[in-house]
Amino acid sequence: MKTVxxxxxxxxxxxxxxxxxxxWISDQLVxxxxxxxxHKTVGDCSADIASAITEAAERAQLVVVTGGLGPTDDDLTRSALAAALGQPLVLDEGALKEIQEFFRKxxxxxxxxxxxxxxxxxxTRMLPNPWGTAPGIEAExxxxxxxxxxxxxxxxxxxxxxxxxxxxxxQSALHLATASVTTYGAGESTIAAALGELMCRERNPTVGTTVTGGEVIVRIRSEFADREVAKAELARTVALVQGRVGEWVVSLEGASVSETTCRMLLSLGKRIVTAESCTGGLVAKMMTxxxxxxxxxxxxxxxxxxxxxxxLLGVNPLVLLSNGAVSEAVAAEMALGALLRSDVDYAVSTxxxxxxxGGSPEKPVGTVWIGVAVRSDAGARVSCRKWYFPGDREMIRMRAAKTAINMLRMELLKEPQ
Amino acid sequence: MKTVxxxxxxxxxxxxxxxxxxxWISDQLVxxxxxxxxHKTVGDCSADIASAITEAAERAQLVVVTGGLGPTDDDLTRSALAAALGQPLVLDEGALKEIQEFFRKxxxxxxxxxxxxxxxxxxTRMLPNPWGTAPGIEAExxxxxxxxxxxxxxxxxxxxxxxxxxxxxxQSALHLATASVTTYGAGESTIAAALGELMCRERNPTVGTTVTGGEVIVRIRSEFADREVAKAELARTVALVQGRVGEWVVSLEGASVSETTCRMLLSLGKRIVTAESCTGGLVAKMMTxxxxxxxxxxxxxxxxxxxxxxxLLGVNPLVLLSNGAVSEAVAAEMALGALLRSDVDYAVSTxxxxxxxGGSPEKPVGTVWIGVAVRSDAGARVSCRKWYFPGDREMIRMRAAKTAINMLRMELLKEPQ
Incomplete structure (x- = not known):
């Protein structure tokens, strides 16, 4: 279908x-x-929005418009759509009640x-918006x-x-079956190289990759006239993908690293605490x-x-002094200290x-030690690993937090499932 | 000048x-x-690029095109421009030498x-590219x-x-000056109502609003032939805006709530700790x-x-039992407990x-108590407030964390600056 x-x-x-x-919308359409x-972007000008809608509607079978539905005078998409359709604006009593209710709450x-x-x-029809006050509109x-x-x-x-x-x-006459395989720990080009000819654009099911916050998602899309064939071919390609990139696979349901880890903890009946320095709460935030x-x-x-x-965590001041805060010894003491001060099974430290x-030649910006401590019969054991993450502050913190959760996930894989 | x-x-x-x-280019043009x-985005298709260029050149005096200048078969902007201009592609010997030189280096x-x-x-003229192998093109x-x-x-x-x-x-005859005023605590419609006729589109400077993560940003744009007039009129409108929405103004430089709070803490020489339940680390994450x-x-x-x-924070189990975890008493004990266990000046709790x-008729989903404790000569004082945030889990947590930081900012305003 032609879309704009x-x-x-x-x-x-x-x-x-x-x-x-x-x-984001393109990704969904694809x-x-x-x-x-x-894609076309116009300003807050009713005539420009209206002519962009008219022009798009002449060329496509589907047009998705975003923005300009707010309550203020510079929110002009409603009147622009009315002009493009040659219709007056009318009040929807149901929508008005919902907006009033939103404020009342x-x-x-x-x-x-x-x-x-x-x-x-x-x-046209108004589309209720459970997340805010601006209803959407569906029109022909x-x-x-x-x-x-x-x-x-x-x-x-x-x-x-x-x-x-x-x-x-x-709308589609064909049956579509899709799957998303989440991977973590390898870059998009490494995953693409491993997938090789599976990513050929003419293939059905198609195989593509997208990156969301450090996770490389392998998307598989199987489109056949017969529903069962679409499902069977999908399963066959998912198995091929798993064979190629298995070592990095986090989830076959497209779940994120933290979602997958959360589910594993739940099914194992295990609980965790966090001890964060550079990630400043992000590990806990992602889990919660x-x-x-x-x-x-x-x-x-x-x-x-x-x-x-x-x-708070009883890290030895002498260890801090001799190793520096960014060190294996401190990551280990943080994780163990957190475990000791709680009654849970795992502690993760960054x-x-x-x-x-704050960077230095020995510890450049991006250097992060991550520790995972596990309660055991003999007390506790801790394993630490040093990472180097490229990028700016935001990227480094995001990668560090996600990698910490992924290290925890790898530990959980060792538990009797 | 009309640009695309x-x-x-x-x-x-x-x-x-x-x-x-x-x-990025818009920002430079503005x-x-x-x-x-x-703005318009088209795919790697020579006919689409050519017609986008023709269409833009009919409406504007300046068109900036990016992409499609690489060496591979799907880099089609050169041939598309040639088609739009009705000219053949020719080789530029000088450009060829520069590309060869780039590889030689x-x-x-x-x-x-x-x-x-x-x-x-x-x-047309080729524009040497010192950063890569793709020269630009300048055409009429x-x-x-x-x-x-x-x-x-x-x-x-x-x-x-x-x-x-x-x-x-x-080329330019007019001078442009812009400013962004950040507000927090009022919705976009409340801010717009307060701004009133300042938002009239015919006005110069223009005043508009946008929302980013709960903050409503008021954007002011002043355009005059004389640079000094543009600046003076901008300042006059910023003052008018401040007069209308002053109680919600966080920053006159477009800074976020957490950025502004961070700067205030720095200049006051004050430090904080956090005690988070429902926000699960997000307050600390935003600050860090x-x-x-x-x-x-x-x-x-x-x-x-x-x-x-x-x-960890010494919250009284009987207080938890009789008031529930989501209560003023627990928010207060959490903030005070955090202050007691640290040597800083402020503690924020959620x-x-x-x-x-987890919702109930008395405490529906979205109910959040936030506490701010301040160290004082007499020990400490704490103030708590109950909020109700609409939306889903992500939105509620984001609003709660941002509101907690904003409550801290309001406390900081009471300090001798």
Missing amino acids: ILSSGDELLLGQKVDTNSA ACGNMPLY MGREMPVQNRAQAMHPAG CHSCKIFVFPGVPREMQGMCEKYLIPWLKL DIPGASDVIGGGWIVYSNKLKES TGVAGPG | ILSSGDELLLGQKVDTNSA ACGNMPLY MGREMPVQNRAQAMHPAG CHSCKIFVFPGVPREMQGMCEKYLIPWLKL DIPGASDVIGGGWIVYSNKLKES TGVAGPG
Whole structure:
């Protein structure tokens, strides 16, 4: 199906914000077999948005528009769509009630401007938005389907999953079966090299890779007239992929490193604590992102300063002095200290140089020691490993946290499953 | 001047890569007083690139194209430009020598494919690329100027600075000055209502709002023939904005809540610790996102389980039993317990129901108690506040963490500055 992705917002044309929405939507469209014809970004100008919609609807069978659904005067996508369709804006009483309810739950009265968000062109449908106050809009323009979603990425993503993807799946005559294999620990080019000719674009099922926050996801897409053939061919390709990149595979269900680790802990009935220096809470944050994490993570310590490493986790000041905070000995003492001060089974520690300052020739920015301590019959044992992560502060911290959780996952694999 | 930014590449339309180039170029154009009409992204298809160039050249006086200048068969921007201009591709001997020289410096022979990079449409000029093998192209189409740059961000940026900006500065009659005012604690519609007629689109300077992660940013853009007038009018509008939304203003430099709080702590010489339950490390993570955070944050505790709330922070088990973990009393004990166990000036605590499970009629999902404890001559004082945050687990945790940091910022405002 021919598709076009439009985004609107002065902040995008002014270069104050990078348009990440269009790439995200493209990824979803491609996963359903539709590579867009083009992306176009226009400013907060009703005439520009309207002509971009008209132009796109003439060339494509599906147009996805993001942005400009807020409550303020510079949110013009509703009126632009109305102009493109040649319809007046009308009030949707149901949508108005939902927006009022959203504010009521927050203990506030709906400001009068938000009434504008319940307006839509006559003959179109409003799409409830459980994540915010801006409902989406579903419309038709001749033979073209138009979806309009808010520009806030979290809301846009939720609404694509709720409305766009199910609609797309209904359009295809072919049966589609997809799988995502999560890998961690190898770069995209290493994974691509290992997959080799499986990634040939003419192949069915197709095999592609995408990177999300350090994880390389291998996406497999099998499209056949027969549903059972689509499923069987998918399974065959997943097995081939596993054979090629097995050593890095985290999940065959597309789950992230932290999700997978959380599930393993749950099924093993094991619990953890964290002891973080350079990651500053990110390891615990990633683990507690997962609903139900309270059953597997007791809590943790953030010991950014050496003083707190000593007073909270009992790291020996002489060890700190002679090895420095970024060292195997300190990573080990942190993990063991955390285990000792809790009643859980595992403790994970991080200590490193996240930058931009603080690097030295021996310990350049990006150097991180990670420790995993395990309670055992004989007390506890700890294993540490030194890593070097490239990139800026944010990337180094993200990689360090994810690698710490992955090291824990590797330890859990040693448990009798 | 009317400008358009085009980018090409299947990886962009496939959603495998986010187009950061267009935002970067926009930022440069805006700094020279030219907000683009639109951004457009097309795939690696010569006809699509050619028609995008033709369409843009009809509407604008300047078109900047990125991508498709590599040596391989899917690099088609040279032939597309030739088609748009109706000119044949010809070899530039000088450019060829430079590409050969680039490889020689790396100790390698130029592969034969790279000869294609020395081809350009007759009547256009090649722009030497000191950062890579792909020279840029400068062309005219009727009254429109066209610059073509490679898609690699580092090379594109270098070439924009070397060729595009100097050319732009020669063209401009108007001067542009911009400012960003960060607010927190009020929704976009409340801010817009307070700004009122300042947001009228015909106004100069213009005033607009955007939302990033809970913060509403007010953006001001002043454009005048005289540089000093542009600056003075900008300052006058910033003052007006401050007068209208002052109670929510976090930063006049566009800085985030955590950045601003970090800077305030630094300049006051104060330090903090965190005691987190429902945010699971996110408050500490947000604070330590800021480079140099080690001077203001000692560390913290993540006390997800009640057991750890008791054993690590000394929360009274009877208080937990009678009030529940999500209560004012527990938020207060957590903050005070954290302050007691450290030597810093402030402690921030969070305890709430992030969902999706765990809600009750009295404490629905989204209920969060936040405490801020301050060391004082008489020991310590603590203030707590109950919040209700809408949205899913991720949004509730993000809002809770950001609001906790903002409550700390409000406390810091009481310090003698």
